Amino acid sequence: MRIETQSVNWDRLEEATVPDAPDGDSVSDGLLYAGTLKWFDVTRGFGFVVGDDPSVGDILIHFSVLQPHGRRSLPEGARIECRAVVRDRGLQAVEIVSIDLTNAVEPLPRARSSGDRIDPVALIEAAGPFEAVTVKWFNRLKGYGFLVRDADSADIFVHMETLRRAGLIEVDPDQRLRARIVAGRKGPLAVAVEEEA
Known part of the structure; x- marks a missing residue:
């Protein structure tokens, strides 16, 4: 079964439209998708995976689906397998099946007091x-x-x-x-x- 999804420019979400945690969806309702994390905003608690299948588009990842894995965020480049359902604005993960950090890029460390990094x-x-x-x-x-x-x-x-x-x-x-x-x-x-x- 193939679900048609619309292409949404998630990158331009307004501050007021922080997505809610997935609720009321049965994990068995979601289809399995794989992709690479494009970005994750720790402050706002969500990010997006680019699906391996170009027709899928971006998949919303809310921090709440990371909690069973002991995480509140993910670094860019992480490989994800997830179950996702179609919402008003596109696909949203309801369960993370696996996380592969092999090619992930961890955030840069904060500037040290020695002045190595310019602010x-x-x-x-x-x-x-x-x-x-x-x-x-x-x-x-x-x-x-x-x-x-x-x-x-x-x-x-x-x-x-x-x-x-x-x-x-x-x-x-x-x-x-x-x-x-x-x-x-x-x-x-x-x-x-x-x-x-």
Whole structure:
């Protein structure tokens, strides 16, 4: 039996639409799906798996289905097998069957007091005004990428947290943005970004 699902852009969910925990669904009602975790927001308590079958689309993972596995979140790149049911906005997992962390990328450790990692927020006051940039590439699993400055074609490092602060979950090559840039220890660094108007 094949269930038709609609394609939903889960990445652009509004703050007020945090999904509820699955309830009232029998696990036996769900079909088995496999995929890779795209992202998981620990604060909001949910994330999405990209199904191995492209026609499936994204599958919502609420933290409550991770609790039987002793977890409240998962790192990006984790392989998941789950039972999911169709909800108003698409598929939602009602049971996690298996979790494989072999290729998962654990979150970067917090900055150490020795100052090894620069906090972009602390550099915003030193940044120039917003200027036009283009996404060169961005790797969500690594958590960083590069922008290209329109003015001089220089590469500018951008961290995932800088994108998240701007409400951007994903960016694509050649996407137009605006960024505030500072001179970092290893070169230009974007400390704030926004979508081009």
